[in-house]
Amino acid sequence: MYNDGFDDGSGTNPLGRLPQNSFADAMKTIMNTAKIMTGKSREECEQKLFKEYGNSYEIIGCRTYLKGGFLGIGQREVCDVKYVLKPRPLTSREAFEQNKQDFINKVSGGNSQSFTQLANINKQLEELKESFDSKLKDFAVANSSSGKHPSVQKIEDLLVQNEFTLSYINGITNRLRAELPMESLDDFDFVQRTVVDWIGKSISIYPKLPMKPPHVIVLVGPTGVGKTTTIAKLAGSILVEAKNKNQPKPSIRMITIDHTRVGAEEQLERFGTIMSIPVEKAQNAADVKKIFDMYKEDLDVLFIDTPGYSPNDFANIGKMREILGIPGMSKDVYLTITASVKARDLLSIIQVYEQFNYDSVIITKWDETNAFGNVLSVLAEKNKPIAYIADGQKVPREIKRASVVECLKFLNDFKIDREHIEEIFSENKNQ
Structure with missing residues (x-):
């Protein structure tokens, strides 16, 4: 071979x-x-x-x-x-000439014909050419990558610019060719709005769940994604929400099992001191269980900060799963990723951290990139809902519930009809 x-x-x-x-x-x-x-x-x-x-x-x-x-x-x-x-498709003139010659050969049976007879045949064929050209053009636009409708090409370029994955882009462009008639493709504003709607409908938002004490929240994910800061933001937002609603201050505790990163414990303790939230340290599953059992009767929310490991560090990820596997401790697990993560890396992260049975995804460092297509397309293709979006270092302000509108308004160079998307996706907006 x-x-x-x-x-x-x-x-x-x-x-x-x-x-x-x-x-x-x-x-x-x-x-x-x-x-x-x-x-x-x-x-x-x-x-x-x-x-x-x-x-x-x-x-x-x-x-x-x-x-x-x-x-x-x-x-x-x-x-x-x-x-x-791949061989390029025939132009309309080439296709016409080829079909004309085939027809002449078929009529003549391979024998020469008089000039008058051939001229008559040619005249009849020329009369059909205008209709033939029109149909061939429509076929080429619909089926040939080199004859893409200008609107389809523009949409492809926009999706590439926003760093959507190739599979996601192909899905959108194939759907355009299959579902929109030629006259609709000619209206690029309509095409653009349709594609924005399709992108929005592919984004899954995790609903806000009622908090049943003791509510255990665990953040997992690779190193450097900002889990510790995100926990502080979540804890702070719970305190602020209770204060704004004139509710009693919730009882919150934080546990760190992150002993691998220099300064991780000190960072969480500093946040805890600022917000008057106790911080505990746990080395193993027994420590976590002891802390949980000790405070669960009077606890509203327990946050657990975990160490970050490379998706290839299967041994340490497996050990962390054992530490979190506490019988009788129901927990909400969030996979934490950055907005700038590459598609291939995100696929690996999603696969490796599946063992934690995470409920949804928190996207951090939203402000550190201007192209979100990689994250949005991979999460859509893997059917993973987004719970929160975080940006910046300010605690607790720079974190918000995820929404389709929030994701769509950051698409680069798409013409976004804000009123339209807020109407279409209003059910997600304030979750």
């Missing part, structure tokens, strides 16, 4: 089941016309290809290798994707 160091990732013959000789010849032809796109990862290469060619390319191989450095030091991983361009 032909092999040049590239793997197409499918594990199958990309040309189908061809005889050995035919396959070898076909592969030689393909390799002679193949091109290479280089990037940091296969995903980056695919994004470059999609931006340049749309869907009019075929990946036939991929390889990853180390490059650069001196004596093996400072090397970086590079990915080469080998691809070929």
Whole structure:
């Protein structure tokens, strides 16, 4: 079997089941016309290809290798994707001429005809050309990546700019071609508003749950996402809400089991001192159970701050799960992620932290990026609801309940009809 160091990732013959000789010849032809796109990862290469060619390319191989450095030091991983361009569709003139010649050959039976007869045939065919051109154009726009309707192309560009995943973008553009008639595609304002509605409907918002004491809230997630600050914001917002409603001050405690990050305990204790909230330290499951059992009768809310681990640190993540597995302690678990996390990393985080049976997601550092497509599209595709959005360091002000409207208004260069989306998604707005 032909092999040049590239793997197409499918594990199958990309040309189908061809005889050995035919396959070898076909592969030689393909390799002679193949091109290479280089990037940091296969995903980056695919994004470059999609931006340049749309869907009019075929990946036939991929390889990853180390490059650069001196004596093996400072090397970086590079990915080469080998691809070929799909044949472009015939233009209307080329298709017409080809069909005309086929028709002439069929009528003549392969024999020469007089100039007058051929002229008559040609005249009849030319009379059909205008109708044929119109239908061919509509077909090309609807089915050919190189003949995309301008509105579809603009939407693709906007989604790429907002860093939505390729699968999400393909879903939107395929839906546009399938559901909107040609006259609707010609109205870009309508197309744009329709797509914003589709994006909004793909965003799942976690409902605000009634607080039944003792309400245990646990934040899990990788290192550096801001779990400790987010716990302080949540605790502070509960105190502020009770004060604004002239309710008694809730009884709140915080436990930290994060002993890996320098200053983590001191940071939570500092927040606790400011808000007059006691902070406990726990080394293991027995410590957590002891604290819970000691205060649960008089406790409204118990927050548990956890250490952050890489999604690849399975051992420590497993140990943390054991610490939190306290019999009789019902808890709400939130996966905490940053707004700027890459799609591939987020997929890994979602998969690894599934073992904690988290209820929803808190997105932090919302103010540190201007493109939210990666997060929104991955969460939509994995059907994970968003509970809170946090930005900045101010406690407790810079955290809010998530809403579809809040997510949509940050889309870059989309024309957002604020009144329209607030009307459509009003049920999510104040949850």
